[in-house]
Amino acid sequence: MQRTQSQFWRDVVSGKDRSWKAACVRAVLTASEPFVAMGVLWRNRRYDHGRAAIHDVGVPVISVGNITLGGTGKTPMTAWLCRWFRRHAVRIAIVSRGYGAEAGAINDEAAVLELQLPDVPHLQNPDRVLGAKTAIEELASQIVVLDDGFQHRRLRRTLDMVMLDALDPFGGHHLFPRGTLREPLGSLRRADVVVLSRADQVSAGQAAEIRAAVHRCAPRASWAESRHVPTRVVQLGKGPGTMGELQGKRLAAFCGIGNPAAFHKTLHGSRLEVVAFREYPDHYRYRREDIEDLSAWAARQGAEMLVCTEKDWVKIRSSRLGESPLAAIGIDLEFTTGQEDVERRLAEILAEVRSREQAQDAADGSHLA
Numbered sequence: 001m002q003r004t005q006s007q008f009w010r011d012v013v014s015g016k017d018r019s020w021k022a023a024c025v026r027a028v029l030t031a032s033e034p035f036v037a038m039g040v041l042w043r044n045r046r047y048d049h050g051r052a053a054i055h056d057v058g059v060p061v062i063s064v065g066n067i068t069l070g071g072t073g074k075t076p077m078t079a080w081l082c083r084w085f086r087r088h089a090v091r092i093a094i095v096s097r098g099y100g101a102e103a104g105a106i107n108d109e110a111a112v113l114e115l116q117l118p119d120v121p122h123l124q125n126p127d128r129v130l131g132a133k134t135a136i137e138e139l140a141s142q143i144v145v146l147d148d149g150f151q152h153r154r155l156r157r158t159l160d161m162v163m164l165d166a167l168d169p170f171g172g173h174h175l176f177p178r179g180t181l182r183e184p185l186g187s188l189r190r191a192d193v194v195v196l197s198r199a200d201q202v203s204a205g206q207a208a209e210i211r212a213a214v215h216r217c218a219p220r221a222s223w224a225e226s227r228h229v230p231t232r233v234v235q236l237g238k239g240p241g242t243m244g245e246l247q248g249k250r251l252a253a254f255c256g257i258g259n260p261a262a263f264h265k266t267l268h269g270s271r272l273e274v275v276a277f278r279e280y281p282d283h284y285r286y287r288r289e290d291i292e293d294l295s296a297w298a299a300r301q302g303a304e305m306l307v308c309t310e311k312d313w314v315k316i317r318s319s320r321l322g323e324s325p326l327a328a329i330g331i332d333l334e335f336t337t338g339q340e341d342v343e344r345r346l347a348e349i350l351a352e353v354r355s356r357e358q359a360q361d362a363a364d365g366s367h368l369a
Contacts, residue, residue: 065150070258073197076333093135096147098124111314199225224338252303256284295322
């Protein structure tokens with residue numbers, strides 16, 4: 001396959017592409033970076049100094065976000081949080097902008113969360129303040145999880161969680177489009193918790209260096225490290241299967257996610273036999289010709305099965321691509337360090353929810369009396 005525009009851009013900004021064309025593009029992008037930085041700084045200062053309104057919706061709001069483009073593990077973290085609060089019988093809802101969704105449909109991340117969390121409503125609305133109010137007023141939600149919310153400052157939050165991908169934590173130290181940073185690293189000072197995802201894919205020394213850099217920007221933030229664990233195999237018309245079902249099979253893998261290299265490493269870390277791997281741009285919408293091409297490609301590689309991420313699978317939802325069976329690999333987040341500190345902060349929010357419940361029960365009792 002030819003490089004997509006997304007792949008070309010990533011090769012350019014990372015320095016992997018050393019051609020004269022790439023050098024010219026980097027020069028242009030570098031010249032534009034100060035103007036991008038000024039725009040981000042101006043916007044953040046408006047919120048910092050009260051010139052832009054921050055709305056309090058009356059219940060705890062937990063934001064799960066990042067500071068770079070691409071996959072950093074927000075969806076697995078959101079699912080982990082929701083499961084934690086559901087185990088404590090809290091009514092929780094997810095609110096997101098719905099980036100990448102087609103008209104009248106939900107986006108990839110929402111479809112994955114719907115698959116994993118059938119008892120947790122997910123509202124997508126470009127006006128996330130309105131989305132949060134709808135979750136509270138119509139669904140009686142006691143907590144709102146704001147998915148991809150670090151840059152969305154209109155909604156006051158109780159806890160700001162920031163995910164950093166250990167494979168590219170600081171976006172090449174350049175703002176988009178010169179790098180993958182969404183805002184300067186100094187913005188991490190707003191974070192309450194920083195979680196290093198895929199920490200198992202770097203050395204202990206590298207993780208320590210990342211932590212030290214984060215501490216300089218956000219000295220009061222809690223620190224945690226996590227890894228992505230493949231826990232299940234998803235196939236149409238079947239219940240969740242085990243990873244053992246893929247052992248010993250020749251697999252052709254593909255994905256259209258923000259960090260395809262991480263999925264590739266996950267497959268090899270699971271000791272699966274991957275005979276071929278194909279990347280598509282993030283949020284890719286698979287067309288009929290793509291399905292036919294994937295089927296023919298897998299056959300040429302001698303693959304017994306096609307595998308992808310859940311984010312890709314929810315857009316295809318088929319048991320087979322041509323003659324090849326199709327399965328998705330489900331990923332869950334697992335903390336390797338810092339879970340106790342994260343849970344301590346969640347317990348404080350849980351206590352606030354319980355206190356609100358008791359106050360409401362007392363008010364209702366007084367009214368009935």
